[in-house]
Amino acid sequence: MSQTARSNDSNSDMHQDRPQVNDLAGRVAIVTGGTSGIGAATVRELVGHGARVMIVGIDDAAGAKLATDLGAAARYHHADVGRAGDVAAMVAATEDAFGRLDVLINNAGMGNFGETPDLDEGQWQRVIDVNLSSVFHACKHAIPRLRRQGGGAIVNVASVSGMAADYGFTAYAASKGAVINYTRALALDHARDGIRVNAVCPGLIDTPLTAGTLSMPALRQTWCENIPLQRAGRPEEVARLIRFLVSDDASYITGAIIPVDGGLIAWSGQPNLPKLLKPA
Ligand SMILES: NC(=O)c1ccc[n+]([C@@H]2O[C@H](COP(=O)([O-])OP(=O)(O)OC[C@H]3O[C@@H](n4cnc5c(N)ncnc54)[C@H](O)[C@@H]3O)[C@@H](O)[C@H]2O)c1
Numbered sequence: 001m002s003q004t005a006r007s008n009d010s011n012s013d014m015h016q017d018r019p020q021v022n023d024l025a026g027r028v029a030i031v032t033g034g035t036s037g038i039g040a041a042t043v044r045e046l047v048g049h050g051a052r053v054m055i056v057g058i059d060d061a062a063g064a065k066l067a068t069d070l071g072a073a074a075r076y077h078h079a080d081v082g083r084a085g086d087v088a089a090m091v092a093a094t095e096d097a098f099g100r101l102d103v104l105i106n107n108a109g110m111g112n113f114g115e116t117p118d119l120d121e122g123q124w125q126r127v128i129d130v131n132l133s134s135v136f137h138a139c140k141h142a143i144p145r146l147r148r149q150g151g152g153a154i155v156n157v158a159s160v161s162g163m164a165a166d167y168g169f170t171a172y173a174a175s176k177g178a179v180i181n182y183t184r185a186l187a188l189d190h191a192r193d194g195i196r197v198n199a200v201c202p203g204l205i206d207t208p209l210t211a212g213t214l215s216m217p218a219l220r221q222t223w224c225e226n227i228p229l230q231r232a233g234r235p236e237e238v239a240r241l242i243r244f245l246v247s248d249d250a251s252y253i254t255g256a257i258i259p260v261d262g263g264l265i266a267w268s269g270q271p272n273l274p275k276l277l278k279p280a
Contacts, residue, residue, distance in 0.1 A: 023247050025050030028098040030090065032081050032138065033108030035062040037207030038157060041235035042105055045243045047073045054094040056081070057108065081108045081134035082126060091141040100149060103246045104142045106135045106179075107157040111209055112172045124171045131175035132182070139186060143195060151194025153246040156183050157238075158199045160265045163257070176201075180257050187255030196254035198245045203261025205233045228263030 029046050033039040034055035040062075043053050047070050055076045057063050063076035077093050079086035094101055112119075112127045135156055146152030161169050162176025183199040190197060204223055206214060214220045214232060224231050238260050244250055245258075259265045 022050035023249070024103075024243070027051045027102040027246075028054070028094065028100050029103035029105060029246070030054045030056055030094050030101065030138070030142070031105040031107055032056045032079070032090075032134065034105075035059040035066060035076075037209060038202065038205060038235045038238045039105070039107040040066055041239035042107060042242050043070070043074060045236070045239040046103070046246070049243055049247070051103065052098050054090070054097060056090050081138070082129035084133070084137045087134060087137035088141050091138065091145070095145060101142060101145045102149070102152045104138055104146075104152070104154045105157070105242060105246075106138050106154070108134060109157065109159075109209075111169075113168050114170065115168060116170050119171060127171040127175050131172070132178050135179055135182060143190060143193070146195050147190070147193045151196075153250075154186065154195065154197040155242050155245050156180075156197070156199045157242075158183070158201045158257070160201050160203045160259055160261050163201055163259065163265050183257065184255050191254055196245075196250065198250075198253060198256045198258065200238060200241050200245070201257060201259045201261065201265070202238050203227065203233060203259065203264040205235060205238060207235055226264065226267070227261070228266065231262065233260065233262055 024046060029051050031039050031043050031046070031053055034043045034053070035057035036059065039057070043055050043066060046053050051073070053074045055063050055067055055074055056079050058078065058080055060076070060078055063078070067074045067076040075097050077090055079090040081087055091101065109131045110127060112123065114123065139154065142154070156179050158179045159176040161173045162180045165173045180199055183197055186197040204210060204227060210232070241258060241260050245253065
């Protein structure tokens with residue numbers, strides 16, 4: 001293993017044994033798509049910091065298991081976030097279960113691969129419904145509750161594919177780009193309500209969403225070579241940023257769009273000239 005790879009790995013592992021802090025005690029959170037990947041890691045991270053969490057999703061077995069593992073601090077609620085009625089019911093069920101709402105994490109999302117001529121309208125619309133309209137519906141129902149309580153925090157999980165575009169990800173890039181600018185609009189409108197709204201933009205993260213492509217060794221290697229930190233991220237590395245953003249430690253941060261991508265979006269895409277010009 002190279003020196004760079006070793007130091008990157010040790011940097012990312014150094015938080016794993018840190019003492020738990022109850023800085024989110026008394027807070028109630030919704031995490032959509034909380035049954036796997038970044039969402040499940042976020043549920044664990046928030047509960048680990050004292051919050052009570054409604055895990056929302058469509059994978060009922062995984063959601064029920066995670067809720068059981070976490071005990072009284074977590075419950076599972078089935079909702080397809082691509083359906084407006086399900087999202088309204090999700091917010092109401094959380095208030096019924098826990099008596100309040102402080103934090104909304106709009107994380108549920110679906111990938112989609114296809115150039116524009118190859119997509120039909122139904123495929124396009126489903127990506128927009130699940131990745132973008134879900135955020136509108138969740139915010140529409142959560143914000144009045146947060147406002148009544150004097151404030152709260154929202155984090156939208158966008159993507160580096162919403163900050164810049166990727167080949168073949170047309171509908172996905174459109175949905176995530178819209179989530180980013182919608183985040184800024186929400187932050188402006190609700191700052192005076194005491195509601196902070198931020199977006200995180202994961203790069204390549206090892207989750208069920210990317211498992212198929214990352215299982216191909218050559219593809220994984222090429223992908224990771226383009227990432228300055230030279231590896232895929234772990235869901236916990238995104239979850240820690242989300243937990244920070246909803247905590248009081250982030251009290252002056254709103255409208256921010258924060259990559260968590262190993263440096264990927266810092267790169268313009270032009271060739272690595274020092275590497276290419278180095279004598280063999
Ligand atoms: N993994 C990555 O490399 C990566 C990169 C950038 C952005 N993201 C974003 O991170 C978020 C989480 O993805 P992940 O990587 O953890 O993948 P994942 O597949 O593990 O998680 C997505 C979750 O959303 C749920 N979900 C999907 N459609 C839903 C629906 N209609 N209603 C309710 N729940 C639904 C899934 O069941 C799953 O629990 C997504 O918004 C994704 O676009 C991921």
